[in-house]
Amino acid sequence: MHKVEKLPQVDGELGWLETAPESNVRLGARVKGDQEFDIAIIGAGFTGLSVALRFAEINPSARIAVVDALRVGEGSSGRNAGFLIDLPHNVDFSKTGVEHARSEHRLNMFGIERLRGFKDRYSIPFWNDAGKFMAAHEQSNLKGLDNFASMLQQAGFEYELVSGSDLNRRLGTDYYRSAVYTRGNVLVNPAALVRGLVKALPASVSLFESSPVQAIEYGPPHKLQFLGGSISAPIVVQATNSYSEQFGKLTHRIAPIFTYASLTQPLSDDQIRRYFGGVKPWGLTSAHQAGTTVRFTDDRRIFIRNTYDILSDLKATREKLELAWHQHRLSFEARFPFVKEMTFEYTWGGVFALTLNHEPIFKNAGEGVYVLGGCNGVGVVKGTYLGYYMADYISGIDSENLRFVQQHSNPSWIPPEPLLSIGGKHRLTRELGTAKGDV
Numbered sequence: 001m002h003k004v005e006k007l008p009q010v011d012g013e014l015g016w017l018e019t020a021p022e023s024n025v026r027l028g029a030r031v032k033g034d035q036e037f038d039i040a041i042i043g044a045g046f047t048g049l050s051v052a053l054r055f056a057e058i059n060p061s062a063r064i065a066v067v068d069a070l071r072v073g074e075g076s077s078g079r080n081a082g083f084l085i086d087l088p089h090n091v092d093f094s095k096t097g098v099e100h101a102r103s104e105h106r107l108n109m110f111g112i113e114r115l116r117g118f119k120d121r122y123s124i125p126f127w128n129d130a131g132k133f134m135a136a137h138e139q140s141n142l143k144g145l146d147n148f149a150s151m152l153q154q155a156g157f158e159y160e161l162v163s164g165s166d167l168n169r170r171l172g173t174d175y176y177r178s179a180v181y182t183r184g185n186v187l188v189n190p191a192a193l194v195r196g197l198v199k200a201l202p203a204s205v206s207l208f209e210s211s212p213v214q215a216i217e218y219g220p221p222h223k224l225q226f227l228g229g230s231i232s233a234p235i236v237v238q239a240t241n242s243y244s245e246q247f248g249k250l251t252h253r254i255a256p257i258f259t260y261a262s263l264t265q266p267l268s269d270d271q272i273r274r275y276f277g278g279v280k281p282w283g284l285t286s287a288h289q290a291g292t293t294v295r296f297t298d299d300r301r302i303f304i305r306n307t308y309d310i311l312s313d314l315k316a317t318r319e320k321l322e323l324a325w326h327q328h329r330l331s332f333e334a335r336f337p338f339v340k341e342m343t344f345e346y347t348w349g350g351v352f353a354l355t356l357n358h359e360p361i362f363k364n365a366g367e368g369v370y371v372l373g374g375c376n377g378v379g380v381v382k383g384t385y386l387g388y389y390m391a392d393y394i395s396g397i398d399s400e401n402l403r404f405v406q407q408h409s410n411p412s413w414i415p416p417e418p419l420l421s422i423g424g425k426h427r428l429t430r431e432l433g434t435a436k437g438d439v
């Protein structure tokens, strides 16, 4: 029997979830009693739901269980910045080459279009084909933008350089010197999107919420243990991203990194008229790795994300949330001093899974156990396509995309604790020092 030591919790006030429609509606029961399924998927984030949706398409008579420790939308899938990123992230063609970047782009587009199909069919709100700015405030961080632009050029991806009054007009702030704008990114309320996907699950899928897997007895059949219940299945897919190493089939491959976000109250009509006249909803990532992500949302709020932490028990304390809130205030007031009376209605933390070489986990652990994760901060789209192709893989469906995923899912070794925390914290401090005003 393998005991699961670290379980997820709600870390703070989940702004996207609370501002999503029908956020109080419970989408699944708790697991109670002993039940049997053909396949059990742990994790109802973008990755786990994508496995379930595709597996059900290919195997309509299979009995499928999806279980999550939290409610759908409470996990990282509902806490992130809501960028559906089309271009390869952290582009560095010197290591991977242009062809690799094009293949990743093709997979990302596949993931975005798959999500778009569900959005259209089930009228999921807050979807905006707004593109994305990557921007720099500090002169010293302009080189990050230049690198990005030159990589995009090499691979033949379209982009636009924006600066000065044009950038000011499009963002409603003159904080940034320069930006690279790319068109294919989509902005969403991620909690609304992930909860919307549940509507697409057919009757053959049973969704269980608020049901942490506390232990697994590996078989086959494998038996997942819950408080007052169990699920047995010959196939188990672990789609728990940062928690993947808790189930005993993966070691030293993932560094779980905490980051934090805040969302303001909506801007008033008067503030919009005076300061954001003609500004359309936008999303911006920083030219510096440790910089701040900012959004001006469809419902006229400002979103701020920054600050990284390595928290070995995978839980954010009140103290950590308080520190993040202070940093968010500084970042917000620097960019929008003219509306600094605005308060944050929500502040929360969330964890994502980093791998050292940026390759994800797509693993057949044997005896009907499969592990997915390591989405490196871009898991909305990546989790969607990894989940899809995992269902294909289990069902014996081959494709060029599946082969690409298999060839590029070998995350390198990561040192164990306490070395991971010591090395990681040192690196985070160094990065923050150079990001300066881009935080």
Ligand SMILES: Cc1cc2nc3c(=O)[nH]c(=O)nc-3n(C[C@H](O)[C@H](O)[C@H](O)COP(=O)(O)OP(=O)(O)OC[C@H]3O[C@@H](n4cnc5c(N)ncnc54)[C@H](O)[C@@H]3O)c2cc1C
Pocket (backbone or CB within 6 Å): 004, 006, 007, 008, 042, 043, 044, 045, 046, 047, 048, 067, 068, 069, 070, 074, 075, 076, 077, 078, 079, 080, 081, 082, 083, 084, 085, 211, 212, 213, 214, 239, 240, 241, 242, 243, 259, 260, 261, 305, 349, 350, 351, 352, 353, 373, 375, 376, 377, 378, 379, 380, 381, 382, 383
């Ligand atoms: C603040 C923030 C901003 C981010 N911004 C972006 C962004 O803009 N775009 C982007 O693509 N990505 C972003 N990310 C990363 C993104 O959120 C993740 O890559 C994505 O959530 C991965 O999806 P997933 O389904 O693989 O994992 P998760 O969303 O983490 O889902 C895993 C699920 O497993 C469940 N689970 C864990 N343990 C157990 C257990 N024992 N029993 C039952 N269930 C369990 C969890 O409750 C969770 O719901 C961001 C992350 C954070 C924290």
